[in-house]
Amino acid sequence: AQSVSQHNHHVILSEAASLELGCNYSYGGTVNLFWYVQYPGQHLQLLLKYFSGDPLVKGIKGFEAEFIKSKFSFNLRKPSVQWSDTAEYFCAVTPGGGYQKVTFGTGTKLQVIP
Amino acid sequence: EAQVTQNPRYLITVTGKKLTVTCSQNMNHEYMSWYRQDPGLGLRQIYYSMNVEVTDKGDVPEGYKVSRKEKRNFPLILESPSPNQTSLYFCASSLQGVGVGTEAFFGQGTRLTVV
Numbered sequence: 001a002q003s004v005s006q007h008n009h010h011v012i013l014s015e016a017a018s019l020e021l022g023c024n025y026s027y028g029g030t031v032n033l034f035w036y037v038q039y040p041g042q043h044l045q046l047l048l049k050y051f052s053g054d055p056l057v058k059g060i061k062g063f064e065a066e067f068i069k070s071k072f073s074f075n076l077r078k079p080s081v082q083w084s085d086t087a088e089y090f091c092a093v094t095p096g097g098g099y100q101k102v103t104f105g106t107g108t109k110l111q112v113i114p
Numbered sequence: 115e116a117q118v119t120q121n122p123r124y125l126i127t128v129t130g131k132k133l134t135v136t137c138s139q140n141m142n143h144e145y146m147s148w149y150r151q152d153p154g155l156g157l158r159q160i161y162y163s164m165n166v167e168v169t170d171k172g173d174v175p176e177g178y179k180v181s182r183k184e185k186r187n188f189p190l191i192l193e194s195p196s197p198n199q200t201s202l203y204f205c206a207s208s209l210q211g212v213g214v215g216t217e218a219f220f221g222q223g224t225r226l227t228v229v
Contacts, residue, residue, distance in 0.1 A: 009154075034217060043204060043220040044157075090156060101172060102147070102218065106156035 002027035004093050006105035013081050014113050021076040021108050023091030030096035033074040038088045086112045116141045120205050120221035135190045135224050137205030145208045146188040150201040195228040
């Protein structure tokens with residue numbers, strides 16, 4: 001069975017600082033990877049996803065993530081955060097091939113200080 | 115508008131009183147699932163359904179039931195709720211299961227308190 005680790009539980013940044021949130025997964029085969037964002041009081045929304053091809057994936061709102069297969073990682077990055085990026089971020093993984101159970105990480109709370 | 119609708123949004127109930135949380139999607143998605151979100155534990159999958167009349171257990175199925183009689187609906191049933199089921203619940207749907215290239219669409223969540 002797959003598992004996901006997000007080592008940063010709570011991150012505090014000033015506006016304009018760069019962001020990198022770690023995500024490592026454990027699974028022996030091909031995987032599909034996701035980052036979701038949950039703004040305060042709201043449901044989860046997709047930020048970006050990786051299935052195949054270019055390991056550098058660009059998502060909405062200036063976010064990107066890089067899949068490094070050798071490191072089993074899918075870290076989320078943003079060059080310059082804004083106050084509106086304050087939210088909780090979840091990494092998720094599912095084995096490739098359809099009809100598979102999704103496993104989420106425990107989430108990282110990002111607080112951006114104006 | 116494409117959406118996943120959960121009801122109710124908030125619910126306070128007493129131990130042992132059966133309850134149902136409804137979930138409906140209007141995107142003709144085959145795959146639906148239920149998650150619970152608890153502080154420090156992230157989202158954990160309760161049950162999922164790959165299509166009508168096809169359901170399977172997720173990571174934390176104990177104390178829950180589901181049914182999928184119609185493609186659009188996937189209710190979550192707590193036959194005898196207990197305080198440890200106090201949580202924030204999310205329903206999600208996607209085409210054919212997330213592993214084939216589509217993302218999950220989430221409902222707004224149901225905050226359940228069992229006293």
